Amino acid sequence: MGDKLDIITIGESLIELSSNQSLAYAQTLEKYYGGDTLCTAVAAMRLGSKAGYITRVGNDPFREFLMDSWQLEGLDISQVKLIDGFNGVYFIGHPEFEQKEFVYYRKKTAATKLSIDDINPDYILSADVVYSTGITQSLSLAAKEAVKKAFKIANENQMITAYDPNYDPRLWSVEDAKDAFSEIESYVDILFLSLEHDAIKLFELDSPDKCIKYFWDKGVKTIIVKSAKDKGYFVGFEGDITFVKFWTDEIVDSTGSGDAFNGAFLHGVNSGMTPFEAAKLASIDAGLQCHGLGSIKSAPHKDQVYSAYYG
Numbered sequence: 001m002g003d004k005l006d007i008i009t010i011g012e013s014l015i016e017l018s019s020n021q022s023l024a025y026a027q028t029l030e031k032y033y034g035g036d037t038l039c040t041a042v043a044a045m046r047l048g049s050k051a052g053y054i055t056r057v058g059n060d061p062f063r064e065f066l067m068d069s070w071q072l073e074g075l076d077i078s079q080v081k082l083i084d085g086f087n088g089v090y091f092i093g094h095p096e097f098e099q100k101e102f103v104y105y106r107k108k109t110a111a112t113k114l115s116i117d118d119i120n121p122d123y124i125l126s127a128d129v130v131y132s133t134g135i136t137q138s139l140s141l142a143a144k145e146a147v148k149k150a151f152k153i154a155n156e157n158q159m160i161t162a163y164d165p166n167y168d169p170r171l172w173s174v175e176d177a178k179d180a181f182s183e184i185e186s187y188v189d190i191l192f193l194s195l196e197h198d199a200i201k202l203f204e205l206d207s208p209d210k211c212i213k214y215f216w217d218k219g220v221k222t223i224i225v226k227s228a229k230d231k232g233y234f235v236g237f238e239g240d241i242t243f244v245k246f247w248t249d250e251i252v253d254s255t256g257s258g259d260a261f262n263g264a265f266l267h268g269v270n271s272g273m274t275p276f277e278a279a280k281l282a283s284i285d286a287g288l289q290c291h292g293l294g295s296i297k298s299a300p301h302k303d304q305v306y307s308a309y310y311g
Contacts, residue, residue: 005076005127006049006270007263010119010150011037011136012111013055014088014104015062018253018294023093023101033066034090034295035111036135036166039256043263043285045074046301049270052076052127054118054150058085058110079123085110092255092294100253106139115142119149128270130154131262134165137180138172148183155187162190162266164258165198178202190269191220192262195227212236222275224265226258233261233283237275244279247287247308256295261286264305284308 016034019026041051053075057066059082066087070077088109093101106112114136124130130150137144154161163184167177181202193199195208205211208225212234215223225234232245264285268278285305292298 003050003076003126005052007041007044007129007131007266008052008054008124008127008150009037009041010054010114010130010132010147011035012088012106012109012114012139013038013053013057013066014090014106014109014111015066016090016092016294016297018092018297020094020293022095022098023091023103026093029091030294030297031065032294032297033069034256036133036164036256036259037131039259039295039299040131040263040266041075042073042296043260043289043299044267045263046299047264047267047281047285047305048302049263049267050074050076052079052123054079054114054123054146056081056083056085056110056113056118058083058087060086062087079118079120081118083110083113085113087111092253094253094293100255102255112139112143114139114146116145116149119146119153121153124150124153125157125159127159129160129162129266131162131266133163134167134177134180135171138168138177144180144183151184151187160189160270161187162192162262163188164192164262165202166258167194167198167202169201174202185218185220188220190222190224190266190275191215192224192258192265193226194258195225195229199225208234209241212241222269224275224279226261233279235275235279240276242276242279244276244283247283248290251290253293253298254290256299257286257290259295260289260299281305281309
């Protein structure tokens with residue numbers, strides 16, 4: 001299957017069109033690409049990891065832009081399947097003195113056709129870490145089965161599996177999100193949670209400590225709880241809970257910052273850091289990413305992140 005990979009992520013890609021103005025009045029939109037698991041893969045790669053991506057891409061005018069961009073980034077796209085169809089798109093607007101605008105169109109896209117046929121066991125075994133999210137599972141029943149198959153293969157072969165519910169009520173119900181998580185919960189080694197969006201809404205756990213202890217009891221080894229209220233991350237590992245504060249309060253655009261954190265964290269752990277050290281690195285990565293517009297476009301590179309980490 002080629003060179004050894006550090007991380008494989010499974011999910012959907014979308015075209016990102018953004019403006020630093022209101023979408024209603026913007027005359028031009030900057031084009032890039034996004035998607036939560038793609039953002040995680042790129043964040044890890046820009047720190048030095050080798051990453052592969054499993055998805056389906058539609059044969060529309062954006063196809064070449066996506067595939068060429070990923071190859072230039074260094075992403076392994078050997079398991080990206082091209083099919084007839086179209087790719088999803090989302091828009092980001094930043095009206096002055098108002099809340100950020102975020103609109104997406106992702107129904108019946110090529111990525112929703114993701115299935116167990118896209119999960120090659122040999123490819124999964126070529127990596128150290130397999131990562132996916134609830135957003136990937138929400139694409140379709142077939143996509144949910146694909147995630148389950150990949151996690152099961154990884155778990156049975158003592159690989160690291162990592163998961164983020166990334167719950168969004170616009171995509172599916174609490175019940176559906178919980179059911180999807182329950183299908184892969186026993187396979188998960190590293191769990192990323194937002195206190196406000198995941199822990200409280202999905203599991204009715206209202207504090208980071210409760211959340212971490214709850215999932216320790218269920219066999220998850222490492223839990224990271226991101227808390228906007230506390231302005232930081234709670235990391236639970238081997239009986240210890242450590243708090244890592246947000247690296248910055250200066251935010252231009254937080255789109256994808258949680259996904260960037262996950263990628264940097266997985267890079268750190270897979271490079272030999274403790275989860276507590278990896279969380280510090282990931283906080284810097286996510287903080288730097290927030291200084292720019294867009295999810296992946298503004299993801300920082302190795303020199304920037306490690307300079308701040310050791311500075």
